[in-house]
Amino acid sequence: MAAEKAAEKVALVTAGGSGMGAGAARRLAADGFRVAILSSSGKGEALAAELGGLGVTGSNKSNDDLKRLVDGAMAKWGRIDVLVNSAGHGPRAAITEITDEQWHTGLDIYLLKVIRPTRLVMPIMQTQKGGAIINISTAWAFEPSAMFPTSAVFRAGLAAFTKIFTDTHAAENIRMNNVLPGWIDSLPQLDARRDSVPMKRYGKVEEIAATVSFLASDGAAYITGQNIRVDGGLTRSV
Numbered sequence: 001m002a003a004e005k006a007a008e009k010v011a012l013v014t015a016g017g018s019g020m021g022a023g024a025a026r027r028l029a030a031d032g033f034r035v036a037i038l039s040s041s042g043k044g045e046a047l048a049a050e051l052g053g054l055g056v057t058g059s060n061k062s063n064d065d066l067k068r069l070v071d072g073a074m075a076k077w078g079r080i081d082v083l084v085n086s087a088g089h090g091p092r093a094a095i096t097e098i099t100d101e102q103w104h105t106g107l108d109i110y111l112l113k114v115i116r117p118t119r120l121v122m123p124i125m126q127t128q129k130g131g132a133i134i135n136i137s138t139a140w141a142f143e144p145s146a147m148f149p150t151s152a153v154f155r156a157g158l159a160a161f162t163k164i165f166t167d168t169h170a171a172e173n174i175r176m177n178n179v180l181p182g183w184i185d186s187l188p189q190l191d192a193r194r195d196s197v198p199m200k201r202y203g204k205v206e207e208i209a210a211t212v213s214f215l216a217s218d219g220a221a222y223i224t225g226q227n228i229r230v231d232g233g234l235t236r237s238v
Contacts, residue, residue: 009033011034015086033081080121082134086136114133139235141180175223
């Protein structure tokens with residue numbers, strides 16, 4: 001359980017139809033948040049219905065779809081306290097073989113997917129005099145892996161964006177933090193990957209969701225601008 005229940009607060013979750021995004025939505029709903037979910041597959045609408053929330057089928061690459069999510073939440077509940085930005089998977093190839101188009105796709109999926117909804121919720125959070133934005137990033141943002149080139153490059157950029165955002169908006173009580181998952185059980189499980197982790201296991205979606213829950217809570221009110229690793233010690237050297 002979170003340190004305390006939220007009192008009719010509202011959380012938006014993008015790319016929340018499955019995996020870590022869905023896990024975060026479930027946990028926030030259990031914590032007492034009203035939850036609005038954006039998903040391109042339609043699974044977000046189904047999950048939102050299950051959780052008594054609002055579901056929008058659309059893409060976090062579309063400003064119009066994101067605006068439908070924000071406007072829908074405001075029309076239904078009149079406030080937005082938390083934004084959780086999850087993501088899908090971007091292009092993968094040898095580093096010098098990635099095309100311009102693939103780099104642009106990675107930019108959309110891993111960096112602009114945070115910037116777009118952040119722009120939309122900022123005026124609301126400023127009026128409310130507070131809010132929390134939580135981005136699900138990757139353990140490889142600072143120790144890049146050739147397995148995930150576009151993810152590593154643009155999520156390193158996300159870390160820079162988060163620091164500048166914090167410098168600009170922390171005094172307004174609007175916080176932004178990144179969660180850096182390692183090998184999580186929503187991914188295909190391979191022995192070599194498991195064995196590379198000091199804890200010798202995959203992390204659980206629920207463990208990522210618990211971290212999101214904490215960062216959304218009043219208990220994390222003095223935490224902002226951080227990149228929080230949830231990876232079983234995989235990137236312990238940084």
